[in-house]
Amino acid sequence: MTEAECKLSELSGKHYLDGAYCLGQGVRHDVIDPATEMVIGQYAQATPGEISHAVAVANRAARAWWALSAPERTQALHEVARKLIAGAARLGEALTREMGKPYRESHWEAGAGASAFAYYAELARHDSGRVAAPAVAGQLQMVLKEPLGVVVSIVPYNFPCLLFAWQAAAALAAGNAVIVKPSELTSLSLLLMLEAFDHLPAGLVQLVCGDAEVGRQLVADRDTHAVAFTGSVSAAQAVARSAAERFKPVLIEASGNDPLIVMPSADIRVAARAAAFAAFLNCGQVCTSAERLYVHEAVYDEFVEALVYEARQLRVGHGLGKVDLGPMVSRRERDRVESVVAHALEQGARLRCGGHRPPRLERGWFYLPTVLEVTHEMDIMHAEIFGPLAPVCKVASLDEAIRLANDSEFGLGANIFTRDLSEAMRAIGEIESGIVWVNTPLNDNDAIPFGGRKLTGSGRELGGEGLEQFRQSKMVMISPDLADDPEWFPYPDQDAFPS
Template identity: 55%
Template sequence: MDAQKEFDRLSGTLFVGGAPLESVSTDRRPVIDPATEIQIGHIADATDHEIEQAVDLANGARRQWWAESALHRAEKLHEVAAAIRELRPEVAELITRETGKPFKEGMDEVEWAVTATRYFAELGRHSVGRIAGPAARGQMQYTLKEPYGVVVIVLPANFPVVLLMWEAAAALAAGNAVIVKPSEFASLTTLKFMEVFSGLPAGLVQCLTGGGRVGSRLVSHPDTHLVAFTGSVATGQAVAKACAETFKPCLIEASGNDPFIVMPSAPLRTAARGVAFAAFLNCGQVCTSAERIYVHTDVYDEFAELLAAEAAKLRIGNGLDRVDIGPMEHRGELERFERVLARAIEQGATVLYGGKRPEGFDKGYFHEPTVLTGVTPEMDVVNGEIFGPLAPLVRVDSFDEAIRLANASRFGLGANVYTTDLIETVRAQHELVAGTVWVNTPLPDNDAAPFGGRKLSGLGSQLGAEGLDTFRATKTVMIDPSVPEQDFWWFPYQDDEAFPAV
């Protein structure tokens, strides 16, 4: 594949009605390679007419899709999974060129999309309801699971493929149609990825590029029926408010500010490697990144040195080279992150390792993985999402203090603990307020287990049976085949059931 030819081909297009469509929009946004700062393409801001066209096509396609058997939908989703795997190296390369992450991470991401698609392909045909024990003699009472209709998926740039399939595979398995609004910083990759849906009915999965106006119009459109959003708290709140106007259901996965607790019983070198991975994966641009590291005072100094040594080993550079850390997604993210770091230093934190843009890089949005010591609980750096390559270490005197500080956050997406103490392990799983708790195994996901947050981290669940049900409405059905007169509660009421004083 010639990546630049692909970017040229995809620039200015949408994916509507099962095929690429050259947008008539004159509003175009440049796409910049974050490793080189070279423009590699452009995206169109979809017009209102193009949005209407996509919504109309989606509503037609979803009726055709739901009319098929569950087995047919499962087989078609398995075909999608096979197409994803076939396209894996090409999509991974475009992910790296457009978002900056190392090619290895792009390959992993595409593979995770495969497994999620196969999981939901099978789960979607497992059942479409349940039989309830009847509350009245002779009746049949049961529930049906039905699709909502047209699902709008609004995505960030950090995981443009796997987050899409966590939601799109579930939505399709449930019988819905999907319209994707990708991040402006991962749109060309997403347009390329649309090729995997070529075997589905035209209009069942579509992609409209653009900024906030496009997303807002899709969210508030009367003929879209559920919104799945991943992004910032502020935008997530705006989406939830827009959905609330018509009680449109929504799935919100907003920011994280995840704690990572290291206790004396942990093997410290292993824990240091675990923290380095959890803090610096994808240059720290992960919603479940370790952003507050609470280290017991008995091992704090030793652990800090071990973590700094791990950070020093990480190779920085273009994600197409042999590297561990690529650039940040775009210039605005790098500059925002640098302000976060500068504020931490201003408030008294000390840079143990890193702290600046790496030497020898004249171009690209690169930053060194950075370890901070002397961080205290009241500092801004531990009270908001960092979303960058930073590991702030906070000293704690006890496990109780670590739990208390971990929970003293507006967010509750994930939480990590390193310990070999069984009591601490059991307490952590029960006492940490988070959607996921990882003990001695930082950041893995499981297609069969739900993923979601608490507090300002969001609403609803992805993955698992819960993730499928996010995209299904429940209908209760009651049938009495004998058509009796139900005098046990119809009019007229019996005299002996009147108030006793009558």
């Protein structure tokens, strides 16, 4: 067994509470390698008692963390980043075994998480408020930025390490404690990741495993103070309703159904390669995947042929091999994608490549990258696919492309490929999304906010906006001398209503 396999076995059935790994008391469930269908460990369903203990410990740790100086917190977060980079290879292997994505992507994910911690380590000490010009002469009037308290982080399976890092780095930098509830499909990888936090005050970062009920209890607990959630729309709505009972701030990233527009001025070969990456990265299990491709009729046939060529070149197999695509994360997800394709074909879609499981891979939840020619009215264009599918629709103009791009319940990201600056500027200004990529799909930047509109959710991760998500403002007014104020009682008689 490799070191990563040994660690997955060692962490099986555990939580991370009060600075230590401990065996869970609840029911255990198998964790399965999606490439081999072999059991590689178990996660334990957290009990109500374990959840309450985690919350109490987190509140204690949050107070101790905020009592430190800003440079002390900065140094501690930089140490998290250093440890994540040092352990990226082992964490990457573990994530590939548990989730399925190619090792290159898993290894990158650990490093990208480190980048977020390094960024917020510095950003958080840049300021802790501001001084305002006083409304009363001689006073000091200012705004202090303070932590919210205990942040519940609920992260999905597709980028568990990265998305947790985005949320935890900002929350910790703002002075909060964090309790993370990972997906049942990637609990062991998150447990392994928390080795990078063992130098922090005990209980500042904790992990409890389990299903949606564990998340529900954490969100509803009166002693948690904010929620950061990534997942489905229905689950996000339930989280938001529960948090609203106590007016807890909520960061929601629910779903995406991102358009990708190709115009005649684009280099079609490059645009096809970019579209293949945008549609098939992580087997399409990306919230910002290009799930609706709108291609101008002047280059439609050329583009489709180029995209089919790119899709057929992709190597599918075990993520620890020399591959470009691994398996879907679970049998249920693979079966769901198969039903999406079958329904599209029933509605008249034209299958150009893929559309089935790789015949040479008898075990594992693999599905070939699939290109379909569709019309905008088909159901496949109006729901999050979250699989290795690229539905392509012909359009007659940029006006039509933008109109169809906006005909969606979601508004996370959007792409356009063009060499025409005016077309690019129109897309940036007119597409209803939180992100627009021009000739550069799926990139992000720690310093730029990430998030969407409509049913995609609310709030932003990354950037200064991501830090503010986990801070609250306190108004402070100081009069240096305790002296009479003309606004106090009794009111002068001359200020009364004239009779």
